[in-house]
Amino acid sequence: MAPKVIDLMSHSSLHTERLGERLGALARTGDVFALWGELGAGKTVLVRGLARGMxxxxxxxxxxxxxxxxxxxxxxxxxxxxYRLDPTQLGNVGWEEYLDASGVVAIEWPDRAGPSLPDARLDVRIEHVAESKRAIRLEAHGSRAEYLLGAIAGAYRA
Ligand SMILES: Nc1ncnc2c1ncn2[C@@H]1O[C@H](COP(=O)(O)OP(=O)(O)OP(=O)(O)O)[C@@H](O)[C@H]1O
Ligand SMILES: [Mg+2]
Structure with missing residues (x-):
């Protein structure tokens, strides 16, 4: 059965980017990646990989x-x-249309996305461990995200 969670340790930004690249190579229209983590965690680095994989x-x-x-x-x-969105303005930005725009959506600071954050998504949680070390947890919500985790699990099995 496909795993619902994968925990891994990234030892460099290249490593994180490569994770994104693997996911990007598998991504298809409608996929949503929610990237959690503090400033400088590596969310944008992961998106760079997604773009390359796509x-x-x-x-x-x-x-x-x-x-x-x-x-x-x-x-x-x-x-x-x-990140820079004034939470009181969230209702005015209309970002939800991108969820229906026939593409892949990657979201930084998804805790500020409000109720439109899709339930079906792959969460990527990045935690700063040391200067170039990040603990990354991939968490699948829904069958499509579970499929994605299953597809990359082999590369990250201990
Ligand atoms: N293992 C690692 N994975 C990802 N980035 C790393 C790693 N080690 C060091 N870094 C560095 O950490 C920084 C991450 O920056 P990045 O812009 O991706 O963060 P972010 O999570 O998008 O922050 P922000 O919330 O400000 O947008 C980069 O300078 C990157 O080179
Ligand atoms: Mg960023």
Whole structure:
């Protein structure tokens, strides 16, 4: 049976990026990745990997002045970052339309996404352990996310 949780240790940003790349290679329209973790945890690094795995080009950086960065390709990636969002403005931003926009959605600071955060999603929880060390927990919510975990589990089995 596909695992619902995978715990792994990342020893470098490259390692985290490669995890994203593996997930990106499997991602398809409708997939939602929620990236939890404090400032500098490595959420954007993981999104960079997702984009690469999806064969999307262009520099991936935190959306600084906009809420959403779009990376276009056969299947687009919508990179949502709620960090700078004033929570009282959440009702006005309409980010939910990206969930129906035939792409993959990756969300930084998903705790600020409000009630529209989909139940069916893959949570990536990144915790700072040391300068270049991160504890990463992948947590599947729903059968599609469980499938994704199952598909990459072999690469991370101890
Ligand atoms: N194992 C690791 N995994 C990911 N990033 C790492 C790792 N080790 C060191 N880093 C560094 O930590 C930083 C992570 O930055 P990143 O922008 O991805 O964080 P973030 O979680 O997106 O933060 P923010 O909430 O500010 O957007 C980068 O400078 C990266 O090089
Ligand atoms: Mg970021």
């Amino acid at each position: 064969r999307l080009h262009g520099p991936v950086s935190s959306p600084t002045f906009v809420l959403v960065n779009e990376y276009d390709g056969a299947t687009p990636l919508y990179h949502v970052d709620f």
